[in-house]
Amino acid sequence: MSKQLKSPGLWISLVIVAAFGLWPVLAGNKAYARETTFTILKAVALASSLNILLGYTGYVSFGHIVFFGLGGYVGFYLMRQYNAHLALAVLAGGLSAALLAFLLGKAILRLRGAYFALATIGVNEAVRAFIKNFDPLGGPIGMTLNFQVYKAYGGPDRALWIAYIATALLTLVIVLVSFLVKTSRFGLGLMAIRENEDAAEVMGVVAPNAKTWAYVLSALFPGMIGVLFFFKNGNIEPGDAFVLHQSIEAIVMVMLGGQGTVLGPIVGAAAYQRLRGLLLVSPLFKNIQLAVAGVLLLVIVLFVPAGVIGWLRGRFPRLRRVLE
């Protein structure tokens, strides 16, 4: 493990994320910088988590946002009904998302490639319909946090900063976890499954277990980030929590940066969010943002399937130690 920790690739990734995280602390317009960076960090966390399933194991999940939404709902519910502390709520949100992944995984992970992808499309719709009808969780209107809750954390402004710092720390953790998975035997097993599941099983990888763990791990962090996001928001509703659109964006970010690498999702998330920011203010492109993302994904899939980092690693083998 200590040898792994000496890898320059890991430190470059961590430093980049830390730099993003520190920017609002040092910037002028703190609130604006904080909100922008929060979006980027959330994207990095989501993309890195999805990468464990998509990049390392080779299983496309079109409905990954469901873990973000469910985690958010559980954490929010605990804070609202039982006045739970944020840390507890975050943990509960993450664990419930992981539990959902575990149960879902039991059902759908034995489906190969394409069928699994289709099942994940259905999951998002199904969970959203379920939450909409499930009244204890607010039904279609969702739930709102009593503003008094923020008092416990020293007022709304401090609460926002606490949520932000927690998110930044979580993002650092997920990047570290992503690296550790990649360089471990577990990760090797996952990548073997990606290349040829049957051959991997013959070589001794217990595929169902490995896949389940990968799925659970990829759900844990989005669940936690979900709680933080909706804590900041002050309210949650099915329309906001299960935006299929965001699952798609996560896929684009992973593919753009480079699936199966640690640095890839970070680069992809940052680049995509920047692009999105530019598109949203341009009057011409504002409405066709999804179409532009689609064109981007198509070009990547057709011509540069390894993404930016993947392409760089292929083109410049010397950089492989650095660009994990």
Added chain:
Amino acid sequence: MLVPSLVDGLLLGFVYGIAAMGLSLIWGVMNVINLSHGPIIALGMFGVYLVFNAIGLNPYLTLVLVAVMGLLLGILIYWVAVHRVINAPHLSTLLATFSVNMIIVGIGTAVFTTSPRNVDFTLGSIAFGPITLPWTRILAAVAAAVVTALLYLFLYRTPPGKAIRAVTDNRAAAELMGIPTNWMLALSFGLGTMLAAISGGLIATFFPFTILAGGSYELKSFVICVLGGLGNPLGALIGGLLLGALEGIIPAFMETSWVPVLEFILFVLILLVRPQGLLGSKT
């Protein structure tokens, strides 16, 4: 109370079956899951809507135009997005067709916005004893049956149809026999999207819609395809009828918004219990 909604569901099931047939055809011929299926259904809806509003042409006649446009669009999508990645791992074709989905939805949302549209076309209803059925539903079922028959005629009685079936069986052998397999694949993709567009046009005659409406029909098509067996168009039709019947019965027992949950559960159950579907898949 149950029988009218059951009959209604069955008629609707015919149309679902057409949509699923399109998906099943592409899946069966080239092992590609067309994730742009939903938006193409929506485009079919818009096609009928626009022509109806522009020149008031009978929607059933517009269907011919919509079918041709669907065919051409499919061929275009094949050459642009699918051709390069057809031999690549599944992930690539999934993402490629999915990106086409995003492009169509993105442009569609910008051009049409998400306000619901309606084709103001009614032909009145007819009563069969206790059941009153709108003519549009009956004609849609009839049109679906006609399209199925035409598809079968094409696949089994015409040279291009036979060529497509040859490519499905063994692409390399077909190529050796002199069949231009790339164009046959493009044609099959086009046929698949044509069926999707036709089903969209039919649905437009009785439901309001937006560019996003295709999504739920896409999910239904997936469920129907695995229910009926992949690559098996007859299975798709029967699966469609079954799903339609199910949708007709469910509202009697619980709210309609639970339908996606049930469809998903059904989908997973079939894949776990009988993955080759009810009628068996092509392989």
